[in-house]
Amino acid sequence: MIQTVLGPIKEEDLGVCLPHEHIWCDQNYGPRFEVMGSTRNPSGFMKLDNFDLVASELRHFKEAGGGALVEVTCNGWGRDLDMLARLSEAAEVHIISTSGFYIEPHIPYFVDDFSVEQLADYITAEVQDGVGDSKRRCGVFKSAIHRARVESVELKVLQAVAIAQKRTGAAITTHTTGGRRMEVPGGTVGVHQLQILKEAGVDPTRFIVGHVDERPDIDVLTSLADEGCFIQFDVIGKEHYLLDETRAELVHALIQRGYVDHLMISHDRNRDYEMKYGGSTGYCHIFETFLPRLRKLGVTEDQIHTIMVTNPARALSIS
């Protein structure tokens, strides 16, 4: 079973899935603004808040063959499951919402006062019982880092997520890089997150290491996959981190080394200018430009199906 904002669906009904996107968010809600620094320009913040425009973008995705998206905006910066439900109905795509928390500047202050156990109870309830009055349920947990190591309040969140994962079976998806990526060995704190999760008894096959294509190190990625983790190329199209051409070559190389069952791909769209209505490719970038690159390198349709359909369904399945 996969838990969407409109209720549970069967794994085989998920379809082509983008496992790391934003649909409705506003970084201006981030409560710990000071941590972000006073020279950050709010006009560059992540923000999607126009129902009609976002719905049209999701319809483009549907028309291009898309079936589902994981909306990774968490509590603390504009997550709205009722809005996601309306968008899901309007565009006829499945949307999976996310429990857990994003990076430190976006973690609500109440988290400071909760123990790890209390926090685990809180996010477990978001998956098992639902959120707010409408009781729509989340289908995945998120943990993120703003620092170069997993520490402080972000460590508390990861520890709580580990407990909640074991209770519910829902997968953990992570933010592993960001502005600190040059400070992290191998470019991803996925290794550190995995260590903490394993110590807490989490099965590595329930762990999706996100943002691996901001500063990829193929040796680190294969070692994570060897542990059983999903490795997610999820900022496809953001070429200031890495050229898409390089991403395609890395995905191809990982497939050739036998890791196709561990791969997922997505865009992490979160701003108007990244969308079709903003003059870019929106949620269709992978269809329009990235899959052709993979095919040109010799990646087969079966392998693409595994990456975009089979693997997300397996990752998002809650037994």
Added chain:
Amino acid sequence: MQVRHPLTLVIKETLPLNLTVENTCLLLQDLHSPFTDADNGWLVNKVNRKVLMREFDDYFHLLALIRPNIPRVLEVARRMDIRVAYSCLGHWADESPSLFQKATGLAWDLDGPLGCHPEEWQPDENEPVFSKPGWSALANPKFAAYLAENNVQNVIVMGAMLDFGVRQTCLDLSDHGIQSLIVGDAAYGLTDAGHIFTADAVTHGLVKIRTTGELLLLLKTLQQQGSVLI
């Protein structure tokens, strides 16, 4: 078009800094009147006279944004007895203008009003002010000697001209085996783009950047635990 930083894909990670009160120095660089007096400083007067103010819009906007952060960090550092030093482009009366100063015209006499700092971050009597013959604070060997004499291993930098002087100082510190941390929103570039580019580029394995909010939390930990790993 966004700038790419492919060097980050192949280098090792930036090594952690281990800060203690004793091994750390807070450096205020180029925060004296010529750069920071937005009403009557050398720079603002110069660009006004030459009708170039629009070219410096970003600079003065960034200065206004970071201005409150400098005294906040300074006040905490002083309260914790962290060593504080100043480095200012210009020369004392008994020094000659450097080649750099002659070439650029940035040859300010630090004994006069051009050597003054704003009230919010005036040097205390026991805090040394070093003249700076070029972009780097280490262009003055007396500053390097000061760091060595005091066994300084980490320098926290706040200052003007992130994309020129602050960047150069941090790279030179690294060459001297000293680690540095830039307070990203208590330092500012000449332009928005320069600020962002430098903040990304300078961290390639050498320098750390933290916001004022982050640094104050880290200093709080340092105060509680005696050291803090960044």
